[in-house]
Amino acid sequence: MxxxxxxxxxxxxxxxxxxxxxxxxxxxxxxxxxxxxxxFPPRSWGLTWYQTYFSDPGWLAATWRSLRIxxxxxxxxxxxxxxxxxxxxxxxxxxxxxxTGMLLAPAIVPNVIIALGVFMLxxxxxxxxxxxxxxxxHSAIGLPFVVMIVGAAYRQTDPMLxxxxxxxxxxxxxxxxxxxxxxxxxxxxxxxxxxxxxxxDELVIALFLMGGSETLPVRIWNDLRFEINPTIxxxxxxxxxxxxxxxxxxxxxxIRATRRQGxx
Amino acid sequence: xxxxxxxxxxxxxGAMTQGRAPIRFQNVSRAxxxxxxxxxxxxxxxxxxxxxxxxxxxxxxxTALNIVAGFxxxxxxxxxxxxxxxxxxxxxxxxxGMVFQSFALFPHMSVFENVAFPLRMRKVAAYEVRARxxxxxxxxxxxxxxxxxxxxxxxxxxxxxxxxxxxxxEPPVLLMDESLSALDLKLREDLQEEVRRLHRTxxxxxxxxxxxxxxxxxxxxxxxxxxxxxxxxxxxxxxxxDRPASRFVADFIGRTNIVPIDAGDHAAAIGLSNAPDGAVxxxxxxxxxxxxxxxxxxxxxxxxxxxxxxxxxxxxxxQTASGLSLRMSEARATALALPEIGQTVRLNVxxxxxxxxYE
Ligand SMILES: Nc1ncnc2c1ncn2[C@@H]1O[C@H](COP(=O)(O)OP(=O)(O)OP(=O)(O)O)[C@@H](O)[C@H]1O
Ligand SMILES: [Mg+2]
Numbered sequence: 001m002x003x004x005x006x007x008x009x010x011x012x013x014x015x016x017x018x019x020x021x022x023x024x025x026x027x028x029x030x031x032x033x034x035x036x037x038x039x040f041p042p043r044s045w046g047l048t049w050y051q052t053y054f055s056d057p058g059w060l061a062a063t064w065r066s067l068r069i070x071x072x073x074x075x076x077x078x079x080x081x082x083x084x085x086x087x088x089x090x091x092x093x094x095x096x097x098x099x100t101g102m103l104l105a106p107a108i109v110p111n112v113i114i115a116l117g118v119f120m121l122x123x124x125x126x127x128x129x130x131x132x133x134x135x136x137x138h139s140a141i142g143l144p145f146v147v148m149i150v151g152a153a154y155r156q157t158d159p160m161l162x163x164x165x166x167x168x169x170x171x172x173x174x175x176x177x178x179x180x181x182x183x184x185x186x187x188x189x190x191x192x193x194x195x196x197x198x199x200x201d202e203l204v205i206a207l208f209l210m211g212g213s214e215t216l217p218v219r220i221w222n223d224l225r226f227e228i229n230p231t232i233x234x235x236x237x238x239x240x241x242x243x244x245x246x247x248x249x250x251x252x253x254x255i256r257a258t259r260r261q262g263x264x
Numbered sequence: 265x266x267x268x269x270x271x272x273x274x275x276x277x278g279a280m281t282q283g284r285a286p287i288r289f290q291n292v293s294r295a296x297x298x299x300x301x302x303x304x305x306x307x308x309x310x311x312x313x314x315x316x317x318x319x320x321x322x323x324x325x326x327t328a329l330n331i332v333a334g335f336x337x338x339x340x341x342x343x344x345x346x347x348x349x350x351x352x353x354x355x356x357x358x359x360x361g362m363v364f365q366s367f368a369l370f371p372h373m374s375v376f377e378n379v380a381f382p383l384r385m386r387k388v389a390a391y392e393v394r395a396r397x398x399x400x401x402x403x404x405x406x407x408x409x410x411x412x413x414x415x416x417x418x419x420x421x422x423x424x425x426x427x428x429x430x431x432x433x434e435p436p437v438l439l440m441d442e443s444l445s446a447l448d449l450k451l452r453e454d455l456q457e458e459v460r461r462l463h464r465t466x467x468x469x470x471x472x473x474x475x476x477x478x479x480x481x482x483x484x485x486x487x488x489x490x491x492x493x494x495x496x497x498x499x500x501x502x503x504x505x506d507r508p509a510s511r512f513v514a515d516f517i518g519r520t521n522i523v524p525i526d527a528g529d530h531a532a533a534i535g536l537s538n539a540p541d542g543a544v545x546x547x548x549x550x551x552x553x554x555x556x557x558x559x560x561x562x563x564x565x566x567x568x569x570x571x572x573x574x575x576x577x578x579x580x581x582x583q584t585a586s587g588l589s590l591r592m593s594e595a596r597a598t599a600l601a602l603p604e605i606g607q608t609v610r611l612n613v614x615x616x617x618x619x620x621x622y623e
Contacts, residue, residue, distance in 0.1 A: 160366050164370075167334070167361070168361075168429065168433075169356050169381075169385030169386055169433075170385050171354070171356055175356075179370060182370075183371055
C-alpha cells in the first residue's frame with residue numbers, strides 16, 4: 001500500500017539522507033582528482049592525492065599520532081567507564097544520580113571550555129605539548145559515551161547472574177569475570193569504538209595542547225589555513241570509509257548488547 | 265587464591281558433602297532500617313528434609329533464603345549448615361545449590377557449560393565433569409540439549425537446566441526461591457513432579473520458597489508458614505491443613521470458614537457449642553459441611569446465595585439464620601439434587617471437624 005503520506009515520508013527521508021551525505025558526495029569525487037588544486041567537478045582523474053598522503057612523512061606522523069592517542073584514550077575511557085557502571089550499580093539512589101551526572105558532564109560541556117580548563121591546568125604542571133595530557137583529556141570526553149552504552153547493556157543483564165556464579169563456587173572477582181563481563185562484551189566493544197572516534201576526530205582540545213606535534217585533525221586544520229589542496233579530500237574520503245565501517249560495527253554490537261538477554 | 269587455601273576449601277566442602285546437612289536458624293533477625301524483614305526467626309530443618317517457607321508477599325521468605333545462601337547477613341542470630349555457623353562465610357564457600365526464579369542461566373554459555381560451572385569451580389577433572397554433566401542432564405530429561413544456548417530453550421527447559429546446575433555438584437543443601445513461579449500452570453505441575461523425584465533420588469536437604477500454598481502442600485515434608493518475618497506454624501501439610509493454630513494459618517492454607525465464638529453466638533447456632541476454653545474462633549473447611557435430605561431432622565438451615573461449578577466439586581455460598589456466611593464444597597457424586605439460588609437447604613456438621621483457633 002502506497003498512501004500519499006508514506007510517499008511524502010519517503011521523500012523527506014531521502015532529502016535528509018542527501019543533506020547528510022552532500023559533503024561526502026562533493027569531497028569523494030574531488031579526492032580522485034588529477035588536478036593540482038581543489039575544484040569541483042575535477043577536470044582530470046587519478047590517485048595522486050592518495051599517493052601524496054601515504055608517502056608524506058608529515059601526514060603519516062600525524063596519522064600515527066592520532067591513532068596512538070585515540071587507542072590509549074579510548075582504552076582508558078572504556079576501562080574507567082565500565083568500572084564506573086559496575087560501581088554505580090552498587091551505590092544507592094542520590095549518590096548514583098550525582099556521580100552519574102559528573103561522569104556524563106564532559107558530553108555536555110563544550111570542548112572549548114574543557115580545552116581551556118585542561119590547558120590552564122597543564123600550564124601549571126608544565127605538561128602542555130604532551131601526548132599524555134591529551135590522552136587524559138580525550139579519555140574524559142570519551143567517558144560519557146562508555147558510561148551510556150555500557151550502562152544500557154548492564155541494565156539488561158540479570159543481576160542474579162553474578163549471585164549464581166557466587167553460590168556455585170566462584171569468588172567475587174571470578175564471578176565478575178565469568179558472569180558479569182561476558183554478557184557485556186559487545187557493549188564494551190561498541191563503547192570502545194565510539195570513544196576511539198571521539199578522540200580521533202577531536203580538534204579543539206588538541207589545538208590547545210599540541211603546539212609542536214600535530215594530530216591528524218590539527219594537521220588538516222593547519223593545512224587548510226594555508227592552501228586548499230586535494231590531499232585533504234583524499235584523507236577525508238579514506239577516513240569517512242573507515243569510520244562508517246567501524247561505527248556500523250559498533251552500532252550492531254550496541255544493539256545486540258542492549259537487547260534483552262537470552263536467559264530471560 | 266593460593267593453592268594452600270584452595271586445598272582447605274576443597275576439604276571443607278568434602279566434609280560437608282557427607283550426605284545431607286541439617287539447617288538451623290537460631291534467633292535470626294534482619295532489619296532494613298526500620299523494616300524488620302526477619303524477626304527472631306527460629307527453624308530447624310532436618311537432614312534430607314524438604315521444607316517450604318510459605319507466606320504472603322513481604323513475609324521475609326527471600327530474606328531468610330538469602331541469609332542461608334550468603335547474599336545477605338543476619339542483623340543478629342546465626343544460621344548453621346550442618347554443625348557449622350556460616351554467618352561469616354561468603355556464598356562460594358557454603359556449598360549450597362540454588363535455583364533462581366529468573367533461572368539466572370549464563371546466557372553466553374552452552375547448556376553443558378552452565379551445568380558444568382559448579383564442577384569447574386570445584387576443580388573436578390575434565391572426564392568426570394563430562395560424565396556428571398551428562399548424567400545430570402539425563403536426569404532432568406535434557407539429554408540431547410547439551411550444545412544449545414539457554415536463549416534457544418523454552419521456559420520449562422531453562423528451569424530444568426537451572427535444576428541440573430543446582431544439583432550437579434551434589435550439594436548437601438538446595439535452595440529454591442519461587443523457582444517455579446515464572447512458569448505456567450501445566451509446566452509448573454510437571455516441574456513439581458521433577459523436583460519431588462530429584463529430592464527422592466538425591467536426598468538433599470531442600471528449602472523451597474513459595475507464596476503458593478497449593479505448591480507447598482504438594483511438595484513439602486513440612487511447611488514453615490511465615491508472616492511479618494516470624495514463624496507462625498511449622499508442621500506437615502496435613503497437620504497444617506487439618507489443625508491450623510491460628511486464624512492466619514487457617515485462612516492461608518486452603519480455604520476455610522472462620523466461625524467466631526464470641527460475637528452473635530454463631531457457633532452454637534450451627535451446632536458447634538463445644539469449643540474449648542480460650543478458643544476465639546473455629547475453622548470449618550468447606551468440604552466438611554454436608555447437605556442432608558430434608559426428611560432428616562437435626563442440623564441447621566441456610567439459604568443458598570450462589571452455586572459455582574468447579575469441575576470435580578460444586579461450591580456453594582450460604583447464609584445461616586444468624587447471618588453467618590459459609591462456603592461449602594461438595595463432591596459432584598452426591599445423590600441430592602442441586603438447589604436453586606434462594607432455596608433453603610438443611611446442613612449438618614460433625615463437631616470434631618471444626619478446629620479451634622486460639623488467635
Ligand atoms: N534490600 C532491602 N532493602 C530494604 N528492605 C528490604 C530489602 N529486602 C527486603 N526488604 C523488606 O523486607 C521485607 C521482607 O522481604 P522479602 O523479600 O524477604 O519478602 P518475601 O517473603 O520474599 O516476599 P515475596 O513473596 O514478595 O518475594 C519486605 O518488607 C521488604 O520490603
Ligand atoms: Mg521473595
